[in-house]
Amino acid sequence: MEEPAAAPAPAAHVPRDGAALETRGLTKRYRGGQLAVDRLDLRVPRGSVFGFLGPNGSGKTTTIRMAMGLIEPTSGTVEVLGAPMPRSARRVLPRVGALIEGPALYGFLSGRDNLTRFDAADPTADPRTRAARVGAALDRVGLVAAAGKKARAYSLGMKQRLGLAAALLQPRELLVLDEPTNGLDPQGMREIRTLVRELAADGTTVFLSSHLLDEIEQVCTHAAVMAQGRLLTQGTVAELAGLAASARGRLAVTTPDTADAVRVLKEQGVTDLVAAFDRVTGELPDRDAPDLADLNAALVGAGVRVRAFGRERASLEDAFVALTGEGFDVAG
Known part of the structure; x- marks a missing residue:
């Protein structure tokens, strides 16, 4: 019954007021009538580490893309850091770091040069301190030794690290991560989880989409579960696990x-x-x-x-099965 103790997640109590990301009736219908997101009411508390769960095709990535202003919703609203999106994208996005659907890198440039390009594209970045920012970001994700290597020679895990470094070039109020440990070995996964905890301790809100349920349990304070474009539930991780415990007894x-x-x-x-x-x-x-x-x-x-x-100790996986009636699709 007893399991090895995992590293503690950040405390579930979040004292800061307001939401870092909030949607109301958010809906996305594509041409042909496909309903990808259906009247989503989602609230990500400031200061939380928020896990976003759902099987393949549940609407997670579409939701993230709408929140970041990459696509427009069919109806409903989305606010990021208190401002409507995509109308406020130019004002909001410099305060947001994002790694969505894998990093987009210049393969012919080194890791360091990729980050230099990304930093130069940020109108709020001071060029006088660019080299220091790039060096600090490389150090934080463990890529200093590989900084001079061409990005096309990076492994998938190294590319994930470099994409995360790009998201961390500036201090961020909100960090949006889509499968951040994809391609990493177990040691790399532990390092990224530790980094997420450190960022949360510094006051950054982290919005984390993942198919690894134990990852969500270890690092997240809150979570939401989607299926077929609809939000099934949201709350603290402990509350969601409690749903499963009461359901099975x-x-x-x-x-x-x-x-x-x-x-x-x-x-x-x-x-x-x-x-x-x-x-x-x-x-x-x-x-x-x-x-x-x-x-x-x-x-x-x-x-x-x-x-x-x-x-028996209820897990987030138990909650997911209780809510959806299905196992978790690792392709999600």
């Missing part, structure tokens, strides 16, 4: 006396009992469920040696 008991535990739990109304090694799990009834303290007392009273007792 799964009980887990660690004991060397598994046969006796199964007998007692069955007498108490627990169903779907499964015993494996020194662990018994079962389903608590939806209605008139026995009190957990009473169940524990019944086990102890029957002479069952209880080493651990309680509800």
Whole structure:
């Protein structure tokens, strides 16, 4: 029942007021009638690390593209840092860093020269401090040693790092990341997760689209789940996992006396009992469920040696399955 402790995510309580990104009735219908996003009401609190989840074709990337002013919505509104998009794009986007659908790089330029070009394209960037900014961004994503190599020779993971470095050339109020750990090895994934936590601690709001549910659990304070263009739910990660816990009501008991535990739990109304090694799990009834303290007392009273007792830990994956009725499509 116990899992290795993951590095703690940032605290779910976000004291800053307002939303870094907010949509109201946001809808996108493409030619031919395809409805990609359907009346989306999404709110990303300032200071949060917000996970954006959904299977392939759920509308996540379309939503991000509308938020960044890359495409216009069919109807509804989207505000970024309190300003309407795309009307305020020129004023808002310099305060936003984004890595969407993979980095667009000049393959014939080195990593350092790519960042220099990106920085030069920013009208708010001071050219006198450009070299320092580029060096700091390369250092932050671990690419100093490869800075002189042509981008076309970079691995997929290195390209992801360089794209993230481009998003971090300037201090950002909002960072939008679409699959930021794509192509990275496990060490690289850990480094990017650590970087996200550091950025959040510095006050940057991070909006993170990912198909890696454990990634969302480890680094995000809040999350939203989409399917077929519609928002299914949003809230803190703990709240979403709680939906799954209440939906399944799964009980887990660690004991060397598994046969006796199964007998007692069955007498108490627990169903779907499964015993494996020194662990018994079962389903608590939806209605008139026995009190957990009473169940524990019944086990102890029957002479069952209880080493651990309680509800199984619910994960974000459990919440996703409970909400959508399907497994997570890793191509999403």
